[in-house]
Amino acid sequence: MDYKKTLLMPKTKFKMRGGLPTKEPLMQKQWADDHVYEQSLKVNEGKPTFILHDGPPYANGNIHIGHAENKVLKDMIVRYKSMSGYQAPYVPGWDTHGLPIEQQLAKQGIDRKKMSVADLREKCKEYALGQVERQKEQFKRLGVRGDWDHPYLTLHKEFEAEQIKVFGEMAKKGYIYKDKKTVYWSPSSESALAEAEIEYKDVKSYSIFVAFHVTDGKGVLNNDEEVVIWTTTPWTMPSNLAIAVNPKFDYSVVQVNDRKFVVATDLVESLTKKFEWENPQVLRTVAGKSLEYVVCRHPFYDRPSVMILGDHVTLDAGTGCVHTAPGFGADDFYVGKKYGLDILCPVDDRGCMTEEAPGFEGLFYEKANEPVLEKLKEVHALLKVGTFTHSYPHDWRTKKPVIWRATKQWFASIKAYREDILNAIHEVRWIPTWGDVRMTNMIKDREDWCISRQRAWGVPIPVFYGEDGEPIITDETIKRVSDLFREHGSNIWFQWDAKDLLPEGFTSEHSPNGIFKKETDIMDVWFDSGSSHQGVLTTRDGLRRPADLYLEGSDQYRGWFNSSLATAVAVTGHAPYKQVLSHGFTLDGKGLKMSKSVGNVIDPMKVMQQYGADIIRLWVASVDYQADARVSNEILGQVAEVYRKIRNTVRFMLGNLQDFTGENVVPTEDMPGLEKYMLVKLNHFIDTCMEGFEGYQFLNVYKALQNYCSLDLSAFYMDIAKDALYVQPKDSLVRRSAQTVLYKTVCAMTKILSPIIPHTAEEIWQFIPESDQVSAYVQLTEMPERESIANADQIEENWKALLAVRDDVLKSLEKARVDKLIGGSLEASVTLYVTDETAFLKNTSDLDKLFIVSHVTLEDNSLAPADADRYGQLAVKVNKAEGEKCERCWAILPTVGTDAEHPTLCAHCADTVRHDYADMQLD
Numbered sequence: 001m002d003y004k005k006t007l008l009m010p011k012t013k014f015k016m017r018g019g020l021p022t023k024e025p026l027m028q029k030q031w032a033d034d035h036v037y038e039q040s041l042k043v044n045e046g047k048p049t050f051i052l053h054d055g056p057p058y059a060n061g062n063i064h065i066g067h068a069e070n071k072v073l074k075d076m077i078v079r080y081k082s083m084s085g086y087q088a089p090y091v092p093g094w095d096t097h098g099l100p101i102e103q104q105l106a107k108q109g110i111d112r113k114k115m116s117v118a119d120l121r122e123k124c125k126e127y128a129l130g131q132v133e134r135q136k137e138q139f140k141r142l143g144v145r146g147d148w149d150h151p152y153l154t155l156h157k158e159f160e161a162e163q164i165k166v167f168g169e170m171a172k173k174g175y176i177y178k179d180k181k182t183v184y185w186s187p188s189s190e191s192a193l194a195e196a197e198i199e200y201k202d203v204k205s206y207s208i209f210v211a212f213h214v215t216d217g218k219g220v221l222n223n224d225e226e227v228v229i230w231t232t233t234p235w236t237m238p239s240n241l242a243i244a245v246n247p248k249f250d251y252s253v254v255q256v257n258d259r260k261f262v263v264a265t266d267l268v269e270s271l272t273k274k275f276e277w278e279n280p281q282v283l284r285t286v287a288g289k290s291l292e293y294v295v296c297r298h299p300f301y302d303r304p305s306v307m308i309l310g311d312h313v314t315l316d317a318g319t320g321c322v323h324t325a326p327g328f329g330a331d332d333f334y335v336g337k338k339y340g341l342d343i344l345c346p347v348d349d350r351g352c353m354t355e356e357a358p359g360f361e362g363l364f365y366e367k368a369n370e371p372v373l374e375k376l377k378e379v380h381a382l383l384k385v386g387t388f389t390h391s392y393p394h395d396w397r398t399k400k401p402v403i404w405r406a407t408k409q410w411f412a413s414i415k416a417y418r419e420d421i422l423n424a425i426h427e428v429r430w431i432p433t434w435g436d437v438r439m440t441n442m443i444k445d446r447e448d449w450c451i452s453r454q455r456a457w458g459v460p461i462p463v464f465y466g467e468d469g470e471p472i473i474t475d476e477t478i479k480r481v482s483d484l485f486r487e488h489g490s491n492i493w494f495q496w497d498a499k500d501l502l503p504e505g506f507t508s509e510h511s512p513n514g515i516f517k518k519e520t521d522i523m524d525v526w527f528d529s530g531s532s533h534q535g536v537l538t539t540r541d542g543l544r545r546p547a548d549l550y551l552e553g554s555d556q557y558r559g560w561f562n563s564s565l566a567t568a569v570a571v572t573g574h575a576p577y578k579q580v581l582s583h584g585f586t587l588d589g590k591g592l593k594m595s596k597s598v599g600n601v602i603d604p605m606k607v608m609q610q611y612g613a614d615i616i617r618l619w620v621a622s623v624d625y626q627a628d629a630r631v632s633n634e635i636l637g638q639v640a641e642v643y644r645k646i647r648n649t650v651r652f653m654l655g656n657l658q659d660f661t662g663e664n665v666v667p668t669e670d671m672p673g674l675e676k677y678m679l680v681k682l683n684h685f686i687d688t689c690m691e692g693f694e695g696y697q698f699l700n701v702y703k704a705l706q707n708y709c710s711l712d713l714s715a716f717y718m719d720i721a722k723d724a725l726y727v728q729p730k731d732s733l734v735r736r737s738a739q740t741v742l743y744k745t746v747c748a749m750t751k752i753l754s755p756i757i758p759h760t761a762e763e764i765w766q767f768i769p770e771s772d773q774v775s776a777y778v779q780l781t782e783m784p785e786r787e788s789i790a791n792a793d794q795i796e797e798n799w800k801a802l803l804a805v806r807d808d809v810l811k812s813l814e815k816a817r818v819d820k821l822i823g824g825s826l827e828a829s830v831t832l833y834v835t836d837e838t839a840f841l842k843n844t845s846d847l848d849k850l851f852i853v854s855h856v857t858l859e860d861n862s863l864a865p866a867d868a869d870r871y872g873q874l875a876v877k878v879n880k881a882e883g884e885k886c887e888r889c890w891a892i893l894p895t896v897g898t899d900a901e902h903p904t905l906c907a908h909c910a911d912t913v914r915h916d917y918a919d920m921q922l923d
C-alpha cells in the first residue's frame with residue numbers, strides 16, 4: 001500500500017528560486033499602477049509624521065554602488081516608519097546646477113564662449129533633466145518607494161525662488177558681504193571654490209631658499225646682510241611684498257664666507273647641514289620684534305620687501321622668515337591687510353601670469369616656476385633648490401590643483417553667528433555620536449563661506465549695483481527677484497535688463513540717474529542644496545522643518561549637513577534636522593577604493609541584472625554601514641546564499657500552511673509546550689528586529705533574521721515539527737498548533753523583511769493564507785507586535801533546561817552514529833538516567849519527538865550502566881531501537897505489525913490512517 005498519500009507533505013507554488021531580475025520590474029510596475037506609495041500615506045493619514053529629507057545626489061552619470069547604499073538605507077527607514085504607524089512621505093531630490101554639467105556639454109563640443117549665457121543655461125538644464133530621468137529609473141529599480149512623479153530639483157522655479165529668500169534673509173541680518181580676499185581658486189574651473197569642494201592629494205613641489213638684500217636695517221640689521229626665506233611656490237615670487245618673522249623668536253646673523261644671512265636662531269644648526277655651510281660664524285642675535293619695518297629689496301624687481309611680524313610664522317620648516325605674497329595665501333592676506341600692503345595678485349582666472357608680473361606674462365602659473373628659478377639664479381639670490389612632497393588642495397571636480405588667489409567674492413560670514421550654530425549642533429542627535437564633535441570642530445574654526453562662483457549654470461546672486469558701484473540688496477529687491485524666479489525661472493536674470501528685474505519705480509541713492517547693473521556671479525551649489533530645508537520642507541504639503549532625519553555619507557559633514565546647518569540657523573535660529581545619520585564609503589572586497597582603471601567597480605545595475613535588487617538591499621542590511629562597507633562579487637554571492645536560506649525557510653512554512661485558514665488558529669494557552677516556547681522565541685525575534693530598526697542598526701536585524709532562520713527554525717523547530725506536520729492527524733491539536741506557529745512566524749517575518757527586501761516580502765505575502773483579507777500589500781500593514789504569553793519567562797526557563805538535555809542527547813546520538821551503532825536518529829532508543837535536578841524530564845511529554853528518536857525511557861541516575869555517557873546531572877545511554885520500522889512515520893517501534901489492517905504501520909499511524917483516510921484508495 002502507498003502510505004505516502006496519507007502524509008501531509010508540504011505543497012506550495014512559492015518557488016525555491018527567486019527569479020528576482022525578472023519578477024522585480026513587474027512588481028514595481030504593479031506598485032506604480034496601484035499607487036502603493038500614495039496608499040501608504042493614506043493608511044497613516046492623521047498619524048504622527050516622520051520626515052526623512054533626501055540629500056540631493058548630483059544629476060550626472062549612472063548611479064554607483066554608493067548611491068545604491070544611500071538610497072536603500074533611506075528606503076528601509078521610511079518603509080519601517082510607515083509600517084510603524086507614521087505618516088512617512090519621501091520626496092527624492094536632485095542637485096542640478098554646477099560646473100560638472102557645463103563640463104559635460106564642453107565634452108559634447110558645445111563652446112560656452114560662442115553662445116549667450118541664457119542659451120548655455122538652457123542646454124545645461126536640458127542635460128540635467130535627462131540625467132535626472134536616467135537616475136530616477138535606476139533608483140526606482142532598487143525598489144525605493146517615494147514621490148517619484150514630483151521630486152524636487154534645485155533648478156525648479158519654486159526652489160530657486162525660496163533660495164533667493166534664504167539669501168535675502170541672510171543679507172538682511174548682515175551675514176552676506178562682498179570683499180577682496182584670498183580664496184581657493186580653480187584655474188581648471190575658472191572659479192572660486194569653497195572648502196567643501198576641495199580634496200587633497202600628495203604632490204611634489206619645488207623647495208627653494210631665496211636671499212633678500214637688506215636696504216634699510218633700521219639700526220637693527222646692516223645693509224650688507226641678507227634675509228633668507230623658504231617657499232614651495234616659486235611662481236609666487238613675483239608677488240612678494242614682505243617677509244614675515246615671529247616677534248617671539250630670536251634671529252641670528254650668520255656669516256658664511258663673504259655673505260651674511262639672517263635666519264631664526266633655533267634653525268641655525270639644521271640650516272648649516274642643509275646648506276652645507278663650512279665654519280659659519282654667528283655674528284650677533286636680535287629679537288624678532290625688533291625686525292619690524294626693516295626694508296629688504298625684492299630679488300629681481302626694483303621694489304621693497306618690508307619685514308613684518310606674524311604669529312603664523314613657525315619653526316617647523318624653512319628659515320623662520322616667511323615669504324609673504326598677500327594675493328596668494330590666507331595668512332599672507334590677513335597679515336598684509338594689517339600692514340596696509342597691496343593685495344597684489346598677478347594671475348588671471350585661467351591661472352596665467354599677468355602683466356603685473358613683468359618677465360613672466362602669459363605663462364601658466366606652474367610653467368612660471370622654471371623661469372623664476374632661472375631669474376633667481378641670475379641675480380645670485382637662489383641659495384638652494386630641492387623638492388618637497390606634501391598634501392595639496394585640488395578641485396574635487398576637475399581633479400586638478402587649485403591656488404590661493406585674492407579676488408572680490410561674495411561671502412557668508414559664519415563667524416558672525418557661529419555661537420548660534422554651535423548651540424544648534426548640540427540640539428541634534430548625531431549618529432554616530434562623534435558627529436557632534438566633528439561638526440563642532442568644523443564650525444568653530446570656520447570664518448567665512450565663499451558663496452560666489454564665476455560660472456553660468458547656477459542660481460544668480462540677486463544683487464544689483466548702483467552707479468557708485470555699491471551693492472544693493474533690499475527686502476523689496478529680494479521679493480521682486482524671488483517672485484520673478486517663481487514665475488519665470490532664474491534664466492530671466494541673464495535675459496532681462498537690470499531695470500526690468502528691479503521693482504517698478506525703484507530708486508536708490510546709489511544711482512541718482514536710475515542706472516543699475518546686476519551681479520554676474522552665481523551661487524555656490526552648496527548654497528543651492530543647503531537651502532532645501534526652505535525650498536522643500538516648508539513648501540511641500542505633508543513635510544515640515546525641522547526634518548526628523550538627514551542621512552548621507554560621512555563626507556557631508558563638510559558638505560550638505562554643513563551648508564544646510566549654516567543657512568537654516570541663519571534663517572530660523574535652529575538646525576534643519578533633529579537627527580543626522582552618516583554612513584561610510586563603499587570599498588572593494590579587499591578594502592580598496594573602487595576605480596574603473598583598476599577594474600574593481602561594482603555596478604549596481606549589473607548586479608540587479610544578475611541577482612536582483614533585493615540582493616543589493618540585503619547586502620546593505622548586512623554591513624556595518626556607519627563604517628566603510630566592502631562589496632564584491634564574492635560578497636554578493638555570500639549574501640545571495642543567505643537570501644536562499646531565508647527563502648527556503650519561508651518556503652517550508654508556506655508549504656505546510658496549504659490547508660490552514662484563520663479558523664484553524666489554536667489559542668496559545670491550548671498549545672503543546674514546544675509551540676508555546678516557539679512563540680516566546682518569536683517574541684524575542686520581533687523585539688530584536690524592532691530594536692534594530694528603531695536604532696537604524698540594520699545589521700542587527702540581518703543577523704537576527706539569519707540566526708532565526710538557521711538556528712531557531714531550520715536546525716531546531718522545523719526538524720522537530722515535521723512529525724506533527726506530516727504524520728499527525730490533519731486536524732489534531734499538535735498539527736494545528738504547529739501550523740499556527742508557522743503562520744504567526746511567517747506573517748511576522750514577512751513584515752520584518754518588507755523594509756529590507758520588499759519584492760520578496762510581497763511575493764511571500766501572496767502565498768500566506770488569508771493575507772489578502774488583511775491587505776493586498778504587506779508594506780501597507782503594520783510591523784508585528786509581540787504576543788502576550790502567560791508565564792513566558794517560566795516557559796523559557798524550562799526550555800532552557802530541556803534544550804541543555806537535548807544538546808547532551810544529540811552528542812550521544814552522534815557518538816553512536818560514529819560507532820556505527822545507529823544510522824539515522826530514528827534507529828535509536830534513548831534511556832535517560834535523571835537526578836533530582838533533571839527530574840523535570842519525567843513530566844515532559846514527547847521527548848522522542850524532541851530528540852527525533854523512536855523511543856525514550858527515563859530511569860533513576862543510580863541505575864546508569866558504566867558505559868552510559870555522563871553529563872553532569874544526567875547520564876545517557878543510546879541503544880538500537882527494538883521493533884520494526886513504520887512505513888509511514890519511519891519510527892522503529894514494537895507496535896509495528898500489531899494492526900492486521902495495516903501491518904506495516906505502528907499503532908498510532910494505523911489509527912490515523914483508519915480515521916483520516918478511510919475513503920482513500922491506497923493501493
